[in-house]
Amino acid sequence: MSTDTGGYRQIGQVAERSELSLKTIRHYDEVGLVQPSARSTGGFRLYTAADVERLLVIRRMKPLGFTLAERKQLLDAVDVLDDQTATAQQRSAARVDLLAFRDKARDRAERLRQQLANAEEFTDLLTARTCAPSA
Incomplete structure (x- = not known):
């Protein structure tokens, strides 16, 4: 099944790029740190490059x-x-x-x-x- 995400990244792609687990990304959404910029017609989280950058900032803060x-x-x-x-x-x-x-x-x-x-x-x-x- 192919879905046009219009330049958005799906959560799996975001997890790979950010080196964060799907569970962690979902948790950050739940606590309001980084919320997806859109949802697919099926309800899947969709992220922009800016969203990924926010996740990278959060990831960099964690070891500190x-x-x-x-x-x-x-x-x-x-x-x-x-x-x-x-x-x-x-x-x-x-x-x-x-x-x-x-x-x-x-x-x-x-x-x-x-x-x-x-x-x-x-x-x-x-x-x-x-x-x-x-x-």
Whole structure:
């Protein structure tokens, strides 16, 4: 059965592109993080390239430990900055939010880098111990 999606991507294609599971994408829809831009005549979720980009932002935030509420807050700030009808006050508040997220992301990424360095050091130690000649 062939369905013309008019440039939209079906959820399976979105899952492949975003490296997120179908279940996760559906959950993000249910909690209001990323809702499909359209539905097929059969009721299937259809996503635009912009929807996929939102999912990629969410995916990138996950390893940094951002909660779903924080991810929603960041996406809301991005939406305000993209909204041509937003007031100067709304835009200013959105920029403040994004700067705070940037700073949190930098701090958390640095912690991850340190954890990775520790893990590599440990792996090197184990390699040295297993490759050392027995006495």
